[in-house]
Amino acid sequence: MTSEVYARKWRPSVFADLVGQEHITSVLQNALTTNRLGHAYIFCGPRGTGKTTTARILAKAANxxxxxxxxxxxxxxxxxxxxxxxxxxxxxxxAASNRGIDEIREIRDKVNFAAIEGKYKIYIIDEAHMLTDxxxxAFLKTLEEPPPHVIFILCTTEAHRILPTILSRCQRHDFRRLQNQDMINQLASIASKENFSIDSEALKTISRQSFGSLxxxxxxxxxxxxxxxxxxxxDHVTDMLGLITTETPLNILSALLAKQTTQCLSLINEASWEGFEPKRIHKATLDLLRAAMLIEWGVVGNLDLPETTINQITASINKIPSHNIGQTLKIWSNIVISSDSASTLA
Structure with missing residues (x-):
C-alpha cells in the first residue's frame, strides 16, 4: 500500500488552516455565516496556491x-x-479531460435534481479554462440561472482563457503566490508532524525555489x-536541485561590477565545468544584481538573503560607481541562454 503524499496528507480541511489567502477565506466565511452564498464562484491564480482546496472546503462548509x-x-x-x-x-x-459539450449537457440535465444528502449540490470544475468554446x-444559461440548490465553483490558472460572459456570471477570487515565510512555517509544521529535522536555511531554499506554490x-x-x-x-537541498552555491555568483557579480571581463568569463567557465547549467548560473547572478540595485537604493528590508550575502554585495558595490549597477543589470537581463546544455568556453 502506497503512503499518502504530504500535499494530500496535510491538505487543509478548514479555512483557518489555509495559508496566505486570508483576503479570500474571510469573505467566504462571512458569506457562510450570513447565509449569502453566491451561485457561482471562480477561483483564479497560480498553481499550488489553494484554489481546489478552498473549493472543497467551501463545498463542505455549505453542507x-x-x-x-x-x-x-x-x-x-x-x-x-x-x-x-x-x-x-x-x-x-x-475540465482538462472532461472538456466537451457532452459533459456540460450532462451537468445541465442533472442540475434540476435535488441534493441527496446535503442542502446544496456543488459542482467543482477544475482547470475550467480547458473547456471548449x-x-x-452551452454552460452559460445554466451558470446564469442555476436552481437554488446548486453552486458552481470554477478553478483556473488561466482566467484570461475563460469567456468573459462566464467570468461576468461568477464571483471572482484571485489567489496570490504564497509569501516565503508562510511556506517556511507550513513546511516546518510538516517536519514536526512527520518527525524529521530540517535546518532553517534548507527551508528558505525550498520556499524560494517553489516560487509561491505550496x-x-x-x-x-x-x-x-x-x-x-x-x-x-x-546542502541536501542544493544538491537535489542542482543549485549553484552562493560563492560563485557573488564572485561573478564582483567581476561584472568591476568590469573585469576576463575574470568573469573564467568564473562562468569554471562553474560550467563543475556541471552547473548555464541558465542557473545566469539566473543566480541576475538575482544578485537585482539585490545589488535594491541595496544601492537602500531597500534592504525585503531582501530574502542571508546577512553575510548582503554584506558581501554591499562591499562589492562600494568599490564601483553607482551607475555601473544599472548598466550591468540591463545588459545581463538581456542575455538569453538558448540551451541548458551549452558548452563551456574552452
Missing part, C-alpha cells in the same frame, strides 16, 4: 450540519463523507526526505 464561525465542523456525517470523497452532493470534474457557451514546496520537501533521510541540511 455542514454544525458550521462554526464559517468553518466546517469535520465531525458531522456530511463532513466525514466529504473528507473521504464519498459525499454524492459534491461533484468534481477535471462550444462547452462554455504544493511544489511540499512535494520537494518529501522528495528530499525520501532521498536523504530524517536529518535534512541546506
Amino acid at each position: 455542514c450540519l454544525a458550521l462554526s464561525d464559517g468553518d466546517p465542523c469535520n465531525s458531522c456525517t456530511i463532513c466525514i463523507s466529504a473528507n473521504s470523497n464519498t459525499l454524492l452532493d459534491i461533484i468534481e470534474l477535471d 462550444q462547452a462554455s457557451n 504544493r511544489d514546496a511540499e512535494n520537494l520537501l518529501e522528495q528530499i526526505v525520501i532521498s536523504y533521510g530524517n536529518d535534512i541540511t541546506n
